[in-house]
Amino acid sequence: MSQQLTDNFGRRIDYLRLSVTDRCDLRCQYCMPKDFKDFAEPGGWLSYEEITRVVMAFARLGLRHLRITGGEPLVRRDLPILVRELAAIPGIEDISLSSNCTRMEKLARPLAEAGVRRLNVSLDSLRPERYREITGGGKLDKVLRGIEAAREAGMAPIKINTVAMAGFNDDEFDELIDYCAPRGYTLRLIETMPVGETGRKALGSYLDLGKVRKRLARSRGLEPAAMPGAGPARYYRIPGSDTTIGFITPISQHFCETCNRVRLSCEGDIFTCLGDEHRYGLIQPLRDGCSDDELLEHVLAAVRTKPERHEFNENQEKVVRFMSMTGG
Numbered sequence: 001m002s003q004q005l006t007d008n009f010g011r012r013i014d015y016l017r018l019s020v021t022d023r024c025d026l027r028c029q030y031c032m033p034k035d036f037k038d039f040a041e042p043g044g045w046l047s048y049e050e051i052t053r054v055v056m057a058f059a060r061l062g063l064r065h066l067r068i069t070g071g072e073p074l075v076r077r078d079l080p081i082l083v084r085e086l087a088a089i090p091g092i093e094d095i096s097l098s099s100n101c102t103r104m105e106k107l108a109r110p111l112a113e114a115g116v117r118r119l120n121v122s123l124d125s126l127r128p129e130r131y132r133e134i135t136g137g138g139k140l141d142k143v144l145r146g147i148e149a150a151r152e153a154g155m156a157p158i159k160i161n162t163v164a165m166a167g168f169n170d171d172e173f174d175e176l177i178d179y180c181a182p183r184g185y186t187l188r189l190i191e192t193m194p195v196g197e198t199g200r201k202a203l204g205s206y207l208d209l210g211k212v213r214k215r216l217a218r219s220r221g222l223e224p225a226a227m228p229g230a231g232p233a234r235y236y237r238i239p240g241s242d243t244t245i246g247f248i249t250p251i252s253q254h255f256c257e258t259c260n261r262v263r264l265s266c267e268g269d270i271f272t273c274l275g276d277e278h279r280y281g282l283i284q285p286l287r288d289g290c291s292d293d294e295l296l297e298h299v300l301a302a303v304r305t306k307p308e309r310h311e312f313n314e315n316q317e318k319v320v321r322f323m324s325m326t327g328g
Ligand code: SAM
Pocket: 024, 030, 031, 069, 070, 071, 072, 073, 098, 099, 100, 120, 121, 122, 161, 162, 163, 190, 191, 192, 193, 194, 195, 198, 199, 200, 202, 323, 324, 326, 327, 328
């Protein structure tokens, strides 16, 4: 490898989040408006062949970690076929998936067999009525069965991602820990981000996770822990157990200086920062028949546009797209 993916601030980029669709079968209140229908048209989606070419270019530049996300990635047809192709790319060490698990019961085995190892699941409540309200109609029992199917199919580790919301689920963190602990799942609490109009509205229920961590440290005793996986969470262990809890704090304690990732949308736009609207389009060069070397140059150029940090605190109006477009 002659060139490496390093941005203008010296950060090594070795993690790509790949959004295979901006569609979703849920409407989480902080993510997408209930009546939202303005999705990308299928003709504008990167095909599986185009996605594979882009990931190959990244892999030639040293990319190792790939996360498939959305929207809800499992709503895109034949996802296991894509996973199998991506898993075969030299250099790709690790394919993980972010899903709401509504469709996981049927797809867990084919996805695991195709190469999905690690799974992150959105789960904000264990109370069916509350879950339905937060997700705009989701059925909790189906999701729990989906997570179980993923575990049986061998996906590990499984991380449960919970957006912490005052007045919605801040009385449930202990229940969530008690759900995760015996199953070997890791609970990760996430601060709400002002991404899109929905994210901004949800800031009304923003919770500073520094305070939540102190509260849980008092009730459960928490000690710092390291976890494998190239993520931004800070992990703590409940003493005397294997149970770890992660805190993702983009607002109260940002982690931009160690950011190692960029995102690719289903329309072929590289977003170099969750907190920035700038995008670098790849669909045109791909459809104009660019060579593999030219594609690689585009990837390098895109990564050089990565900003130093997000401005979620100073400039909350900045990001107008919804989180479902770029996959969190
Ligand atoms: N549909 C999949 C899922 O829910 O896991 C993948 C895409 S979803 C956009 C990825 C993650 O982004 C989820 O864990 C979700 O909770 C999180 N997310 C969405 N909007 C958010 C916001 N405004 N602030 C913080 N996290 C958000």
